[in-house]
Amino acid sequence: MVVVSGKKVHRYTETTNFSVMGRDQGLLVPSDADAIRILHTCMQILEEQLIQVPSSALEKQTGMLWARKLDYTYDDDKKSRELEHDARRAASYILVDQVSFYHILSLQSPEYPPLEELLGTDPTQLRKYFDKVLFGDYQAVFDFNIVNLLPKTAPVTQAINFVIHTIKNSKIAEIRRDLLGKIFHQLIPMEIRRHLAAFYTSNEAAALLAHLVIDHWDATILDLACGSGTLLTEAYLRKRALMQHPDDSKAHRELLSQIFGNDVAQFAAHLATINLALQGNLSRAERVNVTVGDGFEISPATLMAHDSTFKRRKPSLNGSSEEIVDYPSIDVVLMNPPFTQHKRLNPVEKEKIHATLMQEGLGKYLNGRMGLHALFILHADTFLPVGGRMALVLPANTFSSNYGINILQLFRDKRYSIDFLIERVGSANTFSEQCGLKEYLLVVTKGRRIESDATTLLVTLNTVPDYVEVPLLAEFLEEAKSTRQLNPSIPPEIRFSSIPQEILLSMVNWNSIFQQNTSDGKADSKLDFLFNDPECFIPVINAVQVKIRRGFDGTHIDELSLPNKVWTIATITPSYDMKIQNRYTRENLTIPKRNLLRSFRLPRLYEKIFTPGPQEYLLIIPEHPPLSGDLERYVSAMTEQLNGRRIKEKKEGAARTRNFSRNWYSHTARFKSQNRVGHLWIVWKFNIKTRRGFGFYATEPGAAHNAFYQVVCNNANWEPILAAWFNSSLWVYQLLTHSRSLTSQYHQLMIEDVKKTCLPLLERIKPEFRERIYAAARALDEEVGDSFRELFLAGKIIPLDRAWLEALGLPSDDITPVLDELTQFFHQIFARFELVTDPD
Structure with missing residues (x-):
């Protein structure tokens, strides 16, 4: 057993349903639940040692300082203390991720030596492993200096050795790579997601958007608020399915080179990098284009070269060179932007964002009540050429608000075609985990709206199909959009109708369109005919005898x-x-x-x-x-x-x-x-x-x-x-x-x-x-x-x-x-x- 802070901590052999016997003795590959329990135990062991580290340093290293910077309500003492506690949890999560990821990488690439338990009392010995990877291109995973912050004590190195021993002997590395990414995602503590507004897109919704907007394997993809990378990962899988030779040794590397992500929280970018890298052999992933920073400071004009935080460092042997991520022309913007309300935005940050959008020529579309999600829509427009597409997860109230008029004006001016508008109904009416707001999936194409024939397909999902059925649903919807007829084999819990885009673009309350969609778009509605009968009814606006x-x-x-x-x-x-x-x-x-x-x-x-x-x-x-x-x-x-x-x-x-x-x-x-x-x-x-x-x-x-x-x-x-x-x-x-x-x-x-x-x-x-x-x-x-x-x-x-x-x-x-x-x-x-x- 290992002793940590004076307490006996049993090794993994005593905390699971099957024993650790050694790497070559036929151990079972753990189930998802077992893997989460194993890694969660590792997090708890490390979190105890992080109590000694100043919270300000942990907030900075984990990227959770952004929560304090963006939202001024963290000035409150109670909320500030919560953030300090949760920064320790985030740091322990990152350390466990780093050890796990390096172990998997060392098994696949002989150039990386296997992890060995540490000697003495210096935890920074881990850097000799992690620094080797920085010569590769996993900066978002390993460029956290949390190890350097740890006290140089025996309990700390014993805790790290517990984690190394547990991960090496648990066969977690043999879990399917796509499932392993989901396990790391599920391991994120919910309170950390709350601080970072990281209520991530469901796999089914992300897959549906990817299938609706990606129609060729070499499409370039951008997510300026990528969170854990769910949308980017589904984009990768969709692109790989469209390749002629998806198992080619170069395929993984080539697909990753066409996918670009950014998140303001280093914590989130860390997970997005892991999710993308794990889709193929790690030794074949020379580059994962996930960066950390303010998405509004990234623009096609700067190509992300204006600030060192956006540079992708690949030092030469003498440590002098750097490589910068250059954004090519983007074909698709996939995004579930943060829903932070305007009144919670730090005034200084809000002013900076508005200044950026004005410099981009979007000033006339600004509205002081816009939340981050609306501001990201405006900013995303600058990346797209004619024919470029946006696929977004948005709060439904975006288009029943005064600022929604400004977004619709952008769509009119830039001739966006509103291709699909999808809602979910039932006890859960969202497409994001733990989100309390009704959401829409919105797909638009820039510069492709033909006035005389532009229609939008409105889709109501009573239930979201299982993940494996999403490609078929996307195919049905594409067919319905082009033919304006529903395939008879589509499940009855999916309803749709078409609406002229000119009507949609002039409406300030899109919810009313969906309510009307409950009649399945019948042209012979008795109710509509009745309310339009001037012998029976008068519109309130014309009823001068009623105020x-x-x-x-x-x-x-x-x-x-x-x-x-x-x-x-x-x-x-x-x-x-x-x-x-x-x-x-x-x-x-x-x-x-x-x-x-x-x-x-x-x-x-x-x-x-x-x-x-x-x-x-x-x-x-x-x-x-x-x-x-x-x-x-x-x-x-x-x-x-x-x-x-x-x-x-x-x-x-x-x-x-x-x-x-x-x-x-x-x-x-x-x-x-x-x-x-x-x-x-x-x-x-x-x-x-x-x-x-x-x-x-x-x-x-x-x-x-x-x-x-x-x-x-x-x-x-x-x-x-x-x-x-x-x-x-x-x-x-x-x-x-x-x-x-x-x-x-x-x-x-x-x-x-x-x-x-x-x-x-x-x-x-x-x-x-x-x-x-x-x-x-x-x-x-x-x-x-x-x-x-x-x-x-x-x-x-x-x-x-x-x-x-x-x-x-x-x-x-x-x-x-x-x-x-x-x-x-x-x-x-x-x-x-x-x-x-x-x-x-």
């Missing part, structure tokens, strides 16, 4: 509403003054009637169509005259609460800690919230899985903040019947086809989206039909059910839908097809967040 406006600005809404987290309502006196009590101190205060306004604050309290009135109150406190009495005591207590929250958020590393003015309490008075009082309201943001009601009518009016839209009719008698409309499946259909998807379940309705919806022509509905609608709405309120989904699947909303269709004058023969289309639509919608079997 829809957002509630008042909700700043400090929690502190200016009663009850809240601190204060509960005790009683309301006969004079309508309110007595409140502090939930924690039991202090009692009296709030004057003149400072109270009934209001709607929490949407979850208003799920029924008809409600008696507001259940909450809004405080209206003018700035003058000066505060006094209980009102002053309330404001003082809540000011202290706001201060405490601000301090806590700052300590926890919040991206922004909101400052508040001395007279914050007068916000509702200054914004004249009392002018936003009404009976009829619809929700602004909703969860389609859990929300029951989407609008309500209150007998007693109230004010509401901007979580609601107020609907005001010139004829007040219309408002109750509109509440019934806002809870019909017909309205929810419009909500989902025009709102913006935040996740698979959450949707947001902006005012410009509301204007695209339609309202029934109420003045044409006869009184007897109005009564039927009222009756159906009141009956729906009595039904038991927690959500629209539950009520719809139980058939409880059909009577209200039917009442509306009859009131609009649809013949009975047309009502059933409309209801059937609604049923099909919503079953497909529900399948977006959980697997729901479509009706027969």
Whole structure:
């Protein structure tokens, strides 16, 4: 056994299910799970010794210093300490990788001597092995000076010897090379991925993109934010499959020479190099073009020669020469760029990126709210000639945001053809590991858009096919794109439709296109025909007798509403003054009637169509005259609460800690919230899985903040019947086809989206039909059910839908097809967040 830091550490023989007997005695090749466990044990042994190394040095060597540099929230003490701990984990991972990689290399190349256990107390003896490889071209693997940082003590060298002995005697080197790369990937601690925004692309998504954009073996590939190299590795495999002689001794070397990657984190570039090199014999890989640095500082003009951090050093025997990676013309940019939001970007780094893009002539496309992913799209354009392609993994909200307009303008100006737009639905709607945002796969081609015939293939995947089935899926999609017909053998869980690119390029909400895709692109949609019938409906934007406006600005809404987290309502006196009590101190205060306004604050309290009135109150406190009495005591207590929250958020590393003015309490008075009082309201943001009601009518009016839209009719008698409309499946259909998807379940309705919806022509509905609608709405309120989904699947909303269709004058023969289309639509919608079997 080995002794480390005074503790006995059993060799690998005592930590696995099979014994280490020696290199030539028929040992089993470990399974993936065994290999991960072996290497993880090695990491733990080394991490213990790294406690003695200054964290600042480890952050610099592992590349995790970039997390601190880019995101200023690491100034917070707690988050900073987490980064220090995780830098040690990253360093231990890198050391284990280096030992493993060198061992494999020494088995394949006799020029590299086999690893031997160290003598004495100097861990830098490892450098005599690693430095030999720097004369080759694995700088991204071995140019970490972590060994030089280790203390020269017996426990440290004993820990290293444990790792050497374990790796040499475990037969890890005999695992298939492509699987070994995946094992190293899986070994990355999740907390390290979080610091580096390294939630890597799934193998299936990466393979699909590679098959859609690479059609010749010698295509040059670039990924400016390559992470662990999943996209680059799939590009390599796709290119190798297209070669006539993929097993030729020169093939590995030639393919690697055509693939270029970069990542800001040395840690990630380290893994990308390993993944690519392991695709062939290591002795035949003279060059792996993976570099480390800021991807925005790389451009075709500089050819990466402007900064020493981008040079690929290949010293001559006298140590004087260097080789520089020159980027040729790029055929394909493959990228899953970091999704870092604009508000988390370090202002200095953000300014540098904007300056670079302006120098590249892209200034007119910049928007201050662009995150890193959008900025990388602009930068990637500079590498592509006409005919060059981008294949990207992007957050879906890229194209339901204001800055998305700027990207679409770039696509228009550079005549990009938007070839494929692919979404994934179901319980997981992403293409990256551990990502919480809905994502798209996007494929575009520069300079190849033909105005008269340009279409985009929209693809919805209920499930992502198994890895081995991806090539067939890509073939199906290519065929569908060219013929606009779907191969009948394609699985039913894959849906597609074509859309003219001019429509897509003019839309600020791509999610609505996918929602419409749930009808499988039918040209004879009864619903679409119905909503376009001017005898039945009018677009909101043209409905002059109906005004829809957002509630008042909700700043400090929690502190200016009663009850809240601190204060509960005790009683309301006969004079309508309110007595409140502090939930924690039991202090009692009296709030004057003149400072109270009934209001709607929490949407979850208003799920029924008809409600008696507001259940909450809004405080209206003018700035003058000066505060006094209980009102002053309330404001003082809540000011202290706001201060405490601000301090806590700052300590926890919040991206922004909101400052508040001395007279914050007068916000509702200054914004004249009392002018936003009404009976009829619809929700602004909703969860389609859990929300029951989407609008309500209150007998007693109230004010509401901007979580609601107020609907005001010139004829007040219309408002109750509109509440019934806002809870019909017909309205929810419009909500989902025009709102913006935040996740698979959450949707947001902006005012410009509301204007695209339609309202029934109420003045044409006869009184007897109005009564039927009222009756159906009141009956729906009595039904038991927690959500629209539950009520719809139980058939409880059909009577209200039917009442509306009859009131609009649809013949009975047309009502059933409309209801059937609604049923099909919503079953497909529900399948977006959980697997729901479509009706027969």
